[in-house]
Amino acid sequence: MxxxxxxxxxxxxxxxxxxxxxxxxxxxxxxxxxxxxxxxxxxxxxxxxxxxxxxxxxxxxxxxxxxxxxxxxxxxxxxxxxxxxxxxxxxxxxxxxxxxxxxxxxxxxxxxxxxxxxxxxxxxxxxxxxxxxxxxxxxxxxxxxxxxxxxxxxxxxxxxxxxxxxxxxxxxxxxxxxxxxxxxxxxxxxxxxxxxxxxxxxxxxxxxxxxxxxxxxxxxxxxxxxxxxxxxxxxxxxxxxxxxxxxxxxxxxxxxxxxxxxxxxxxxxxxxxxxxxxxxIANRRTGSEGTRGRVCNGTGTAPGACDWLCCNKGHTEHTLEYEENCHCQFQYCCVVQCERCAVRKEVSICL
Structure with a gap:
């Protein structure tokens, strides 16, 4: 996206x-x-x-x-x-x-x-x-x-x-x-x-x-x-x-x-x-790109759920590792200082 x-x-x-x-x-x-x-x-x-x-x-x-x-x-x-x-x-x-x-x-x-x-x-x-x-x-x-x-x-x-x-x-x-x-x-x-x-x-x-x-x-x-x-x-x-x-x-x-x-x-x-x-499914005629590779969440038939978003084709679990700001503090005057923390997140990807 x-x-x-x-x-x-x-x-x-x-x-x-x-x-x-x-x-x-x-x-x-x-x-x-x-x-x-x-x-x-x-x-x-x-x-x-x-x-x-x-x-x-x-x-x-x-x-x-x-x-x-x-x-x-x-x-x-x-x-x-x-x-x-x-x-x-x-x-x-x-x-x-x-x-x-x-x-x-x-x-x-x-x-x-x-x-x-x-x-x-x-x-x-x-x-x-x-x-x-x-x-x-x-x-x-x-x-x-x-x-x-x-x-x-x-x-x-x-x-x-x-x-x-x-x-x-x-x-x-x-x-x-x-x-x-x-x-x-x-x-x-x-x-x-x-x-x-x-x-x-x-x-x-x-x-x-x-x-x-x-x-x-x-x-x-x-x-x-x-x-x-x-x-x-x-x-x-x-x-x-x-x-x-x-x-x-x-x-x-x-x-x-x-x-x-x-x-x-x-x-x-x-x-x-x-x-x-x-x-x-990807279709050049209609312009559809399919849902392969999309991130989904949970089970069920609601939008975003893996079964629905992946069209019942299944999904795999992946671990994402990245850094983000954390432990942010306001320092006088007028500066916010943050640390960088490693984050691990489990995500589901449509097949």
Missing amino acids: MLPTQVHLLLVFTLTGRLLRVMGSPLVMDPNSICRRSKPSGGANNELCQTQPEIIQEVAKGARLGMRECQHQFRHHRWNCTGHGKNLGKILQQDIRETAFVNGIMAAGVLHAVTRACSQGDLLQCGCVPSSSGGLNEKAMLSPNPALQDQHWEWGGCGDDVDFGYKISRQFLDTRKRKGISDIRSLIDLHNNEAGRLAVKTNMRTECKCHGLSGSCTLRSCWRKLPLFRQVGNHLMQSFQMAVRVMGANDGKSLVPLDGDVPPLGAHSLIYSDESPDFC
Whole structure:
């Protein structure tokens, strides 16, 4: 598995307006790569590349953020959101639920990174959200703290400008559909992109600060802040586990669940149209690298367990020996000193 600092990622965005295309070798998700692959589509993306490169920097950070979270969420799964050569590209060319998750987490990552850059003052095009006025019912509804319903509070502080991040995420990641054509893949991609962005917006949290004499809290000023991106990843992982298989409707412009007993599609659902391969065995056609050599843990059928992860092909025990910091102590002033200790660890490896 590649380290986060070695993000040589092959992302397949074959439709116009995507961040990257799969080429003959892995691509680093950097601003230059994004802009080179935006040129064929022209329009607003080209203009941003030429006049506002700082936004492209944040788009690239968001893409890396999304892929790191994908690797975390799938670390115990047979497909662990990594790939070498063209394998990752081949997986993402399929319209499977893993592709749905990647599209969602990438759209969320770009939104999150751009919005955070706005709040930190790294982008001049945006900043804090202006204070909003509204009735108490609206405020109480938005606040996760029921106690606030009985107290007077006002919008204030520095709210995160999630709407600007949303706009940039849509601009770079949403498919530009051709007039009169609505293919199923485009509709699915657009839906999953939006589900990723909604995962950020619906997990926004309200932060408040007390004001009053002698530390009392007679008045609170509150503002909306981004969620931790791990929360967004957890939200989308739940959506992945409940992903809905769809097909094109008779009108050719919409999607419906393949299973007629499933409720109508919600905006937060991740959707797909093809079943996933089992990822047990390396397969060049599907891009599967198999699970041979993966580290597993324990027995059972849960993700990460040896029987499940190794696809019942068995596993072997190995002893890893390495050094790590230990017995760390804080030394006045401001230095932490550690010893190096030898560590032996027993691990199970899939055959």
